[in-house]
Amino acid sequence: MDTSKNILLKSLFIAGTDTDVGKTYITAGLAVVLRKMGVDVGVMKPFAAGDAQKKGYKSEDVEILSSAAQTCDPENLVNPQFFLIPASPYTAWKKLKIKPKVSTVLSSFKKLSKLHKVILVEGMGGIMTPILKDYYITNLIKEMKIPTVIVTRSKIGTVNHTVMTVKMCEKYKIPIKGIIINDFESGYPIKDLTRDLQNLTGIKVLGSIPFIQDMSDASLNQIFKKNIDLKLLLK
Numbered sequence: 001m002d003t004s005k006n007i008l009l010k011s012l013f014i015a016g017t018d019t020d021v022g023k024t025y026i027t028a029g030l031a032v033v034l035r036k037m038g039v040d041v042g043v044m045k046p047f048a049a050g051d052a053q054k055k056g057y058k059s060e061d062v063e064i065l066s067s068a069a070q071t072c073d074p075e076n077l078v079n080p081q082f083f084l085i086p087a088s089p090y091t092a093w094k095k096l097k098i099k100p101k102v103s104t105v106l107s108s109f110k111k112l113s114k115l116h117k118v119i120l121v122e123g124m125g126g127i128m129t130p131i132l133k134d135y136y137i138t139n140l141i142k143e144m145k146i147p148t149v150i151v152t153r154s155k156i157g158t159v160n161h162t163v164m165t166v167k168m169c170e171k172y173k174i175p176i177k178g179i180i181i182n183d184f185e186s187g188y189p190i191k192d193l194t195r196d197l198q199n200l201t202g203i204k205v206l207g208s209i210p211f212i213q214d215m216s217d218a219s220l221n222q223i224f225k226k227n228i229d230l231k232l233l234l235k
Ligand SMILES: Nc1ncnc2c1ncn2[C@@H]1O[C@H](COP(=O)(O)OP(=O)(O)OP(=O)(O)O)[C@@H](O)[C@H]1O
Pocket: 016, 018, 019, 020, 021, 022, 023, 024, 025, 026, 061, 123, 124, 125, 182, 183, 184, 209, 210, 211, 212, 213
C-alpha cells in the first residue's frame, strides 16, 4: 500500500557523532521502514573506506544499505569513491595521493535523486570528518541541500559529542530533523539521556533503537516502526 502520498518527503543525511555509532544500522532500518510504507527509497554512501569486499559492492556499508532498500543502483552512483585505507577522505588523500571528488559525489547524488523519491545518505565518521582542507562533512551536507538526522550512542560521553555535533550543524545552518539514540551498548538510561539532550540542544529525540539481533526486513521494520517517531522524521 502506498501510504507515502500524504507525506512531504525529502532526502536525509544520516550523520553520526562519531564513527561506529551505528549510522549504517540506523540508515538500513529507516530504509526498510520507508520502503514498507511504499516509498521509493534509494541509498548513498558518498565516501567509504577500509578493506574492499571481494564480492558485490566494495563497501560493506553500501551492501547493507542497498540490501535494506532493495536497490541495485550502480556502484559509481551509490558510492562514488572508496579509499582502501580506514581513514577520513582528507587523510586518505594525503596518504594515497587520490583526491576526494566532491563534484562527482554531488552529481551522483543528483542522478540518484532522479531515480528515487527519497535518498538516505550515510555520512562518514562524524560531522567534522575532513574531506578537503576547509571542507568537512558539514560542507557536503550544505551543498546537498538536505536536512540531517543525528545518530548518537547511549554510552557515557555521548552528551559531549551530541552537543558538539548539533552546534556545528547550527554553525553551518544545516536543518536537523532530530536525534536518534542508538542504544546498543550500556550507558545512560534512555529517559534521562532523551531529557538532557532535548533540553541542552533544543532538538527533538526521535527515539532510541535497542540492540538489533536480527537484521531481517521484518525485524527492522518492527523495531523502527515501534521506536522511531516517523511522523516527526518525515514532517
Ligand atoms: N542497534 C544495534 N544493534 C546491534 N549492533 C549494532 C547496533 N548498532 C551498531 N551495532 C554494531 O556496531 C557496529 C558499528 O555500527 P555501524 O556500522 O552501523 O556504525 P557506523 O556509524 O555506520 O560506522 P562507520 O563510521 O564505519 O560507517 C556494527 O557493525 C554492529 O556490530
